[in-house]
Amino acid sequence: MDILASIILAGHFSLLLLLCFYGAHRVHLSILAKRLYKPKAPKYHFDELPIVTVQLPVFNEKFVVERLINTIAALDYPSDKLQIQILDDSTDETKDLIAEKVAFHKESGVWIDHIHRTDRRGFKAGALAEAMHLVKGEFIAIFDADFVPNTDLLTRAIHHLADPAVGMVQTRWEHLNRDFSLLTRAQAIMLDAHFVIEQVARDQSGAFFNFNGTAGIWRKIAIEDAGGWQADTITEDLDLSYRAQLKGWKFSYLRDIGCPSELPVNMNAFKSQQHRWAKGAIEVMKKMLVTIWKAPISKGKKIEATLHLTSNLSYMLMLIDSLLFLLPSIFIAGQDRLALALWIDLPLFALATLSHLFFFMMGQKLFFGRVLDKLIYLPLLMAIAIGLSINNGRAVLEALFGHRSAFVRTPKLGDAAIDKTATPKQQTTYASVISRWGDMIEMALGLFYAVFLGLAVYNELWMVIPFLTIFTAGFFFAGTESIKERVGERIRLRRT
Numbered sequence: 001m002d003i004l005a006s007i008i009l010a011g012h013f014s015l016l017l018l019l020c021f022y023g024a025h026r027v028h029l030s031i032l033a034k035r036l037y038k039p040k041a042p043k044y045h046f047d048e049l050p051i052v053t054v055q056l057p058v059f060n061e062k063f064v065v066e067r068l069i070n071t072i073a074a075l076d077y078p079s080d081k082l083q084i085q086i087l088d089d090s091t092d093e094t095k096d097l098i099a100e101k102v103a104f105h106k107e108s109g110v111w112i113d114h115i116h117r118t119d120r121r122g123f124k125a126g127a128l129a130e131a132m133h134l135v136k137g138e139f140i141a142i143f144d145a146d147f148v149p150n151t152d153l154l155t156r157a158i159h160h161l162a163d164p165a166v167g168m169v170q171t172r173w174e175h176l177n178r179d180f181s182l183l184t185r186a187q188a189i190m191l192d193a194h195f196v197i198e199q200v201a202r203d204q205s206g207a208f209f210n211f212n213g214t215a216g217i218w219r220k221i222a223i224e225d226a227g228g229w230q231a232d233t234i235t236e237d238l239d240l241s242y243r244a245q246l247k248g249w250k251f252s253y254l255r256d257i258g259c260p261s262e263l264p265v266n267m268n269a270f271k272s273q274q275h276r277w278a279k280g281a282i283e284v285m286k287k288m289l290v291t292i293w294k295a296p297i298s299k300g301k302k303i304e305a306t307l308h309l310t311s312n313l314s315y316m317l318m319l320i321d322s323l324l325f326l327l328p329s330i331f332i333a334g335q336d337r338l339a340l341a342l343w344i345d346l347p348l349f350a351l352a353t354l355s356h357l358f359f360f361m362m363g364q365k366l367f368f369g370r371v372l373d374k375l376i377y378l379p380l381l382m383a384i385a386i387g388l389s390i391n392n393g394r395a396v397l398e399a400l401f402g403h404r405s406a407f408v409r410t411p412k413l414g415d416a417a418i419d420k421t422a423t424p425k426q427q428t429t430y431a432s433v434i435s436r437w438g439d440m441i442e443m444a445l446g447l448f449y450a451v452f453l454g455l456a457v458y459n460e461l462w463m464v465i466p467f468l469t470i471f472t473a474g475f476f477f478a479g480t481e482s483i484k485e486r487v488g489e490r491i492r493l494r495r496t
Helices: 002-036 065-073 094-107 123-134 153-161 182-204 220-225 236-246 267-294 299-310 313-330 335-368 372-400 436-458 465-495
Strands: 052-058 082-088 112-116 139-142 166-175 216-219 250-261
Touching (some): 002 182, 002 313, 052 065, 052 123, 052 153, 065 082, 065 094, 082 123, 094 112, 112 123, 123 236, 139 153, 153 166, 153 250, 166 182, 166 236, 182 250, 182 267, 182 372, 216 220, 220 236, 236 250, 267 299, 267 372, 267 465, 313 372, 335 372, 372 436, 372 465, 436 465
Parallel strands (some): 052 082, 052 139, 082 112, 166 250
Antiparallel strands (some): 139 216, 166 216
């Protein structure tokens, strides 16, 4: 029994140390972003504005595609210098909506084309790659279907590409519906930290950072020089970003230019998006990590790139600890275990969790200049992070073992994602792509942790009760929300 207890404690503490390491890295990025950030002005300006091709990859986006096309057609950029391509893989009525809108805007003199594919080979990367030979612009701006760029985005951002060494500029995501629900508020805080801390810190410290798949502008020859869009991972944006920077192209992050977008309003849609991002990042890690370490770049860039590409492993570490080590380690009896909990377990667990919460709150501080009104969301952020460990941990394992999966779009709902009075049909639309077994495992773990929470209360283990409460709430929240949405969708379909 002593040997088994030692193995359990060693496994638990080892995983906590690794989680602390990734947490400490996020604190490091937070400090860098606060210390290094300076507003950017273009180094050069174009004497004459260049031709820009705007590419809009869409797939079954009937709720937002008209808004998207109207928004892009209204961009404040010379009409003879603005080529618009709708890269349409749709299999529903979206195709007809696009055709009508394109015809309307063509009559108004807009340079716009509808490129429809009859298959989704390569998914988004395939659509972007196949349209490259039709691109007339020296630069390519890309917007996903739920983005609503301000009319001056191109005119503000394009001059940053007048520097011939710059291959891509990325703007900051904003959120049209951040106040729609607790879930969207939590997502907004998480994404704010990425765009206000991670992107800023990596950009202004000279490290590699990534194009976010949308709301950015590429130099066409940078894409071609890096080998073009490739579909061997499901995060083609991250993959191309690293290949281009390894070719010597510079990237520039424009924190002060925001681009409004839509957050998923349903748990299943959120899980689908998170699954794709986590899995794709590990796929890119497998594809690029050896190349990065062989490249003639500084060791600092190599280390930061490694931490960036491996960061999603933390979900797998959290999942393994939750399933195998955490509970047994808590209930190992004896005074020695109590001492370990007080002097090692509790501090490590606090560092592993508080470092991430510091990261999220620092993002709010740097962006909004205040943080006190966001503190109430800390328990929710912790619960969501823990609740996602099943979903994202599975994504990491799939990537590590080479399990291929389709690119699953995140559903965009347009007005229904902003207005709570929208029709039930719109509100209940979501991506039914996450395994129902995942929901059941989340519920089972919620029940499992609830039992041990009761045991902790009974045995007066007060120091572990807050952590068990967060784990219980996190798994229950993720599982119950997903199941509730599935049941609601099934009822809606029966009524229609």
